[in-house]
Amino acid sequence: MSSLNKELFGSDDEDDDDEVFGAQSPFSEPDDLPPDDATGRTSHDFHPDLYTPSFDPSNLDLFPSIPGLVLLRSALTHAQQSAIVRAVIDGGYFATPEQNQTMHFGKLPPHVDWLGGWTVEVQRKLKEEGREGLFPRAIVERTPLFDQAIVNLYTRGEGIKSHVDLARFADGILILSLLTSCVMTMRPASEASKVATTYNTNTLTTSTVSIPVLLRPGDVLSLSGPARYDWEHGIEERMFDVLPDGERIQRGTRISVTLRRMMGDGVVISGEVEGEEERGKERESWVTAGRRK
Numbered sequence: 001m002s003s004l005n006k007e008l009f010g011s012d013d014e015d016d017d018d019e020v021f022g023a024q025s026p027f028s029e030p031d032d033l034p035p036d037d038a039t040g041r042t043s044h045d046f047h048p049d050l051y052t053p054s055f056d057p058s059n060l061d062l063f064p065s066i067p068g069l070v071l072l073r074s075a076l077t078h079a080q081q082s083a084i085v086r087a088v089i090d091g092g093y094f095a096t097p098e099q100n101q102t103m104h105f106g107k108l109p110p111h112v113d114w115l116g117g118w119t120v121e122v123q124r125k126l127k128e129e130g131r132e133g134l135f136p137r138a139i140v141e142r143t144p145l146f147d148q149a150i151v152n153l154y155t156r157g158e159g160i161k162s163h164v165d166l167a168r169f170a171d172g173i174l175i176l177s178l179l180t181s182c183v184m185t186m187r188p189a190s191e192a193s194k195v196a197t198t199y200n201t202n203t204l205t206t207s208t209v210s211i212p213v214l215l216r217p218g219d220v221l222s223l224s225g226p227a228r229y230d231w232e233h234g235i236e237e238r239m240f241d242v243l244p245d246g247e248r249i250q251r252g253t254r255i256s257v258t259l260r261r262m263m264g265d266g267v268v269i270s271g272e273v274e275g276e277e278e279r280g281k282e283r284e285s286w287v288t289a290g291r292r293k
């Protein structure tokens, strides 16, 4: 039994799915489906009622000093969040302690791919209400909106070093937070980290300016323009976060899903994904799992 599964659901007994999702189980995985790619995973059916955005537009936070940063709080329903977490567990993403990151390229698996259509629908609703969208129009209208996804696992206390996402990724990044809260810290980027071709701690900003962004389960953060290119984002390693009003928020196990679009024809050029450099052109989709450095 995967310990993550046990921690989150108490048991890996398949009958428990009904208790978690009720009659709304959003993914089903028939026993006789053949594996659909090199991962050996099987396809999940997707129930389109999950597309219905259930958010409250007043949950939209903008950050005056960071243009392009948009936080939509409680963006996903509990059922939607649980569905993604369940698919991640069923997909064996974090079955061993050596794995805390899985990347998908090209055609994305259904449990993350639907977030593209969801984003377009959320943007439409926000605009309808006269609100700021998650992204500028040109980003939302591109096809595909996203063709790369990273699913990250953070055990309690873990973080991710401050960074600007590499230039091989286009503008327009969507980060979905699941399971527990954490504070993401935004800092003005150094000139070196803006042009870095690998995630390199030597290039990090020395600025003392830092803007905390509390990410709760079900929150979605979008980064475009200055927020994506001129600011670093990272998560400090700590067991709890302290909010500006003094409230202490305990960390726990967190899963995040980051959706991006590759530049150009989607070929991974170098570096970040070891052993993946040659792939991409001849494959419609591929996946790689490992440990975040």
Ligand SMILES: O=C(O)CCC(=O)C(=O)O
Pocket: 150, 152, 160, 165, 175, 233, 256, 257, 258
């Ligand atoms: O886990 C997160 O919330 C952020 C992940 C991230 O920044 C990345 O994968 O580039």
Ligand SMILES: [Fe+2]
Pocket: 163, 164, 165, 233
């Ligand atoms: Fe990032």
